[in-house]
Each structure stands twice: as structure tokens, then as C-alpha cells.
Amino acid sequence: MFTTSRFVHPRGLRAALGLSTAVLGLLGAAGAPADAQDAGRAVLAGDAVDTAPVPDCVHYYSDWRYTTVVNDCDTTVDVTVQYTDGQGAPCRTLLPRAIATFAGYGPQLNYVTGLSGCTPSSV
Numbered sequence: 001m002f003t004t005s006r007f008v009h010p011r012g013l014r015a016a017l018g019l020s021t022a023v024l025g026l027l028g029a030a031g032a033p034a035d036a037q038d039a040g041r042a043v044l045a046g047d048a049v050d051t052a053p054v055p056d057c058v059h060y061y062s063d064w065r066y067t068t069v070v071n072d073c074d075t076t077v078d079v080t081v082q083y084t085d086g087q088g089a090p091c092r093t094l095l096p097r098a099i100a101t102f103a104g105y106g107p108q109l110n111y112v113t114g115l116s117g118c119t120p121s122s123v
Contacts, residue, residue: 053115053116053117054077054079054115054116054117055073055075055077057071057072057073058070058071058072058073058077058079058094058115059072060081060112060115062104062105062111062112063104063105064104064105064106064107065104065106066101066102066103066104067081067101067102067103067104067105067112068099068100068101068102069081069092069094069099069100069101069102069115070098070099071094071095071096071097071098071099071100072097073096074096075096076093076094076095076096077093077094077117078091078092078093078094078117078118078119078120079091079092079094079100079115079116079117079118080092080115080116080117080118081102081103081112081114081115081116082112082113082114082115082116083105083110083111083112083113084105084109084110084111084112084113085108085110087103087110089102089103090102091118091119091120091121092120093120
């Protein structure tokens with residue numbers, strides 16, 4: 001049968017914890033490759049951000065994984081999301097009562113600071 005307690009030698013436990021800490025430290029220090037670190041820091045190619053604010057009937061809800069944008073207007077709206085660090089987001093066209101999903105704030109805590117009007121690329 002199984003026992004409720006088990007003896008773990010202190011050196012084995014210390015080695016396992018040390019190895020785990022080292023691996024996590026290396027993963028954190030390495031980060032993303034240099035060419036991927038700056039990906040998406042500006043407006044995506046072909047999209048242009050308008051200085052005009054979006055109508056009050058367009059709302060967003062942000063969490064760790066997703067930012068949901070809802071168009072409660074009676075008209076079509078072109079919208080993009082602004083992030084704390086200036087990360088780029090695509091320009092999306094939302095029909096009346098439509099919903100679009102953008103990236104959330106993630107483990108870097110890159111929070112959404114607001115919505116902007118935009119002009120989508122003609123691709």
C-alpha cells in the first residue's frame with residue numbers, strides 16, 4: 001500500500017530545487033529572440049490610426065488573455081486597441097452589434113489604455 005509520508009534526502013531535494021531555479025532563471029533571462037522582441041510595437045503595416053476617438057457606444061473588456069471590443073453602435077466602426085507599451089494591434093472593422101477579440105495584457109501586464117479609430121489596410 002501507499003504510505004502518507006515519504007523520506008526525501010535533503011541533498012536530492014536541494015539539487016532538484018536548484019535545478020528548477022536555474023532553468024527558470026535561464027528562461028527569464030533569455031527572453032524572446034532579438035527579432036521577435038520588437039515585433040508589433042507600432043501600428044501594423046498598412047493600417048493607419050486616426051486621432052479621432054471612437055464613439056462612446058464602443059466598449060472594451062480586458063483580461064489576461066483577451067481584450068474584447070463590442071460595437072453597440074448603429075453604425076460600422078473601424079477600431080484598434082492601444083496598449084501601455086505601444087504594442088501594435090490590427091485595425092478591425094466592426095459592424096453594428098459585432099464583437100472583436102484582441103490580445104489581452106498577458107504576463108507582462110501590458111494593459112489596454114483605450115481604443116482608437118483607424119483606417120484598415122486595403123489588403
